[in-house]
Amino acid sequence: MAKPPALVLSSGGLHSLVVAGIASRDTRIAMLHIRDGRTTAQQASLAFERQAGHFKPFRQWSIDGAFLRQMSLPVETAGLVTSTSSDPYGPLIPAREMTLLALAAGFARQIKASAIFWGAHFDPKSTDALARNIEMVQIVNQLLETSMGEPTLTVRTPLMGLEDSQVLELGYQMGVPFADSWTCQMPGDHPCMACPACSRRTRGFRAAQLTDPLVTAKR
Numbered sequence: 001m002a003k004p005p006a007l008v009l010s011s012g013g014l015h016s017l018v019v020a021g022i023a024s025r026d027t028r029i030a031m032l033h034i035r036d037g038r039t040t041a042q043q044a045s046l047a048f049e050r051q052a053g054h055f056k057p058f059r060q061w062s063i064d065g066a067f068l069r070q071m072s073l074p075v076e077t078a079g080l081v082t083s084t085s086s087d088p089y090g091p092l093i094p095a096r097e098m099t100l101l102a103l104a105a106g107f108a109r110q111i112k113a114s115a116i117f118w119g120a121h122f123d124p125k126s127t128d129a130l131a132r133n134i135e136m137v138q139i140v141n142q143l144l145e146t147s148m149g150e151p152t153l154t155v156r157t158p159l160m161g162l163e164d165s166q167v168l169e170l171g172y173q174m175g176v177p178f179a180d181s182w183t184c185q186m187p188g189d190h191p192c193m194a195c196p197a198c199s200r201r202t203r204g205f206r207a208a209q210l211t212d213p214l215v216t217a218k219r
């Protein structure tokens with residue numbers, strides 16, 4: 001039987017890469033990248049294109065989402081940003097996750113997908129953030145059912161609650177191309193290896209006892 005279609009929401013990062021691998025096992029994927037205006041938008045977009053080249057989705061979109069930055073709260077009023085995410089200022093954008101998922105739902109419906117795969121991840125140690133986001137996904141799923149009706153469209157977050165090393169082990173087992181993912185918070189052709197996101201990536205690879213091909217690539 002033919003695999004059902006599904007949409008992968010991809011930032012071009014590591015978790016997007018692994019979640020695309022998971023989605024590809026049981027579904028035919030389409031991939032959506034939202035260019036959210038982050039400092040490293042160009043690197044993220046290039047990583048997305050490379051990931052699409054690997055997974056060969058039956059549809060792919062890279063859409064302009066720079067308006068997200070217009071909604072962003074000023075850094076000065078939000079205090080020091082210390083996020084280890086590849087988009088350190090993402091937390092300053094109100095309702096960011098809901099906006100991304102709403103856009104994904106529209107594209108998912110267009111291809112008659114029954115699932116949106118989202119590489120959302122929260123450190124299992126941050127129990128509050130993890131619980132809040134699990135609940136948010138449940139509510140979004142109810143909202144999708146109410147607003148879009150049949151056939152049911154569901155957001156799936158298979159990486160939620162996993163340690164970074166577990167995500168990397170999963171990716172390794174599936175043979176995903178880690179070199180095609182961008183994590184660094186700094187613009188440039190190569191990861192800076194000094195920002196909080198690079199440090200976190202390094203710790204993850206070390207804990208998983210894997211080598212990061214993005215770092216060992218010939219410069």
Ligand SMILES: [Zn+2]
Nearest residue numbers: 184192195198
């Ligand atoms: Zn970096």
